[in-house]
Amino acid sequence: MLFRVDPTSTVPLGDQIAASVRRAVAEGAVVPGERLPAARMLAESLGVNVHTVLRGYQQLREEGLIELRRGRGAVVTGGASPHRARLQERVREVVADARELGLTEDELLALVRTALGSS
Template sequence: MLVHIDPSSTVPLFEQVAASLRRSLADGHPAPGQQLPPARELAAALEINVHTVLRAYALLRDEGLIDLRRRRGAVVIGGAPTRARLAELAEDLVREAKRAGVGLDELTGVLKEKYS
């Protein structure tokens, strides 16, 4: 599993680590039940602070993708949202936007604002 970060990016490092791990989880690597690299090892490999990795792991835990346990580390409990799941969420969003009278251009603007 490769984790990529861009130190020159304006995106915080912990978010970059979490996003990279999410992509790996979406690809099924590692699979549910398997462990992520220990935070210290990943931090050393990326040459970043261990607390940055721990913050990324906490974010993934809060999203329900991993479980953090003492002495056991970070264990994958679910995959990242798949394209099919994103399509379901998009349908819900479009339905809610129509119900609220929000047009496509306005909805697109909101998405662009939130995506950046």
Template structure:
């Protein structure tokens, strides 16, 4: 079992604390790419939080490219937090570009020329 913990007196949302703890555990090698995580209900029981809180954190890490959900096979680690941060920043950049009238193909060209 991973060593993750949350503090209910912490001002950060519980799902963000769970996601942060899972990122830390993965970064420190407690769970390596290719390994499966315990079921969300087991993580929730250990942490003393609602299963939906854990599921929200897991979905966040999936969206960051750190976890992969497979029906019938559970949740596996597929990336490392550093890559997840790059993906998160890229999504934020795409959103920022769109709000300022820059298309994705234009943004790609800007990135290619930024080197």
């Protein structure tokens, strides 16, 4: 699996790492049960702090895409489907766009509720 980060991007490095994993799951390059690189090893290869990698992995854990196990590291969960990973990535893009436009959380949620109601 290929991880890339752009230190000049406005997107935090941890978010970029999480996005790399989401993309790999969405493309089917990473499958449930597969282990991700150890945080320390990945941090060294990317030239970032280990806590940056751990922040990205923590996001993925909160999304249900990976499990973090002491001694086993990060493992892609059985619930990690390509469709879910793509959707999560698109939701993050929508949130980023809303922030750029200066929308509040309530305004964004109102837009989502409206879209859900019109389905």
